[in-house]
Amino acid sequence: MPFKAFIDYLLLEKNYSKLTIKAYQNDLNEFSDFIKLEFDSDSIEAVNYPQIRSWIVSLVERSISNRSINRKVSALNSYYKFLLKIESIQANPLAKHRALKTSSKIQVPFSENEITTVLDELYFENNFEGVRNKLIIELFYSTGIRRIELIDLKLRDVDFSNQTLKVLGKRNKERFVPLLPKVIESIKGYMDCRNKLEIITNSEALFLTKKGVKIYETLVYRIINEYFSLASSKVKKSPHILRHSFATHLLSQGADLNAVKELLGHSSLAATQVYTHNSISELKKVYLNTHPRSKK
Helix, strand or coil: CHHHHHHHHHHHHCCCCHHHHHHHHHHHHHHHHHHHHHHCCCCHHHCCHHHHHHHHHHHHHCCCCHHHHHHHHHHHHHHHHHHHHCCCCCCCCCCCCCCCCCCCCCCCCCCHHHHHHHHHHCCCCCCHHHHHHHHHHHHHHHHCCCHHHHHCCEHHHEECCCCEEEEECHHHCEEEEECCHHHHHHHHHHHHHHHCCCCCCCCCECCECCCCCECCHHHHHHHHHHHHCCCCCCCCCCHHHHHHHHHHHHHHCCCCHHHHHHHHCCCCHHHHHCCHHHHHHHHHHHHHHHCCCCCC
């Protein structure tokens, strides 16, 4: 069955995460339900572009964002490309499709002062959760790690002798990120607290709840939002904004774009360049304040 073969292809050959594969399944099932209802067809392999266009129009009428629609159509396009690859279809009905226009989302990073306020001035309780929460914030800002990457860290991923952290990124791609001496000390302090937990269910996981189980996404988001709400008035306060801050602050200090790309685990420079707009604004500021011909 082509659909099952496609899922296996994503998992085994493309090394997509389970979350990504689940999103692909949901999008394909949604389209399958649509053509069944609207065109009484049981096969998404035999559809034509006008039928797909009808689905896109229905999504627009439901006020789904263009960005989300493009993601759904991209999942469908990947499926048809796979069918072409295994010669189950002769032509891709989405071959000439153009993605809907989307406005570029500018993520506003935390300022260096805001991060300093959180890490150096806010009170973290001197217990397991307080020590853990501070380390989570330190790791996000000092490594640029993604939220799911942090959640999936294992004890063995911390190399104290080389002061590095092994991170399993998208498509199971490993990278090694250097750790600041200060962060190494924070990890050791957290490990002491972790070892004193009465029950540890997930023994391999680095970050645990106080009940000894692996931390989860909503908890991590809540930690970041809670502490940064005390130091920042920005609308969005999330792990991704810390990742964005990490990249922006490095680039503002003159870090090489390729080096930042490697630290973030990006596969192309284009993905890293979205973080440069803030560093460019800093360069403009320096330029206008220092150039002899600038009107200060």
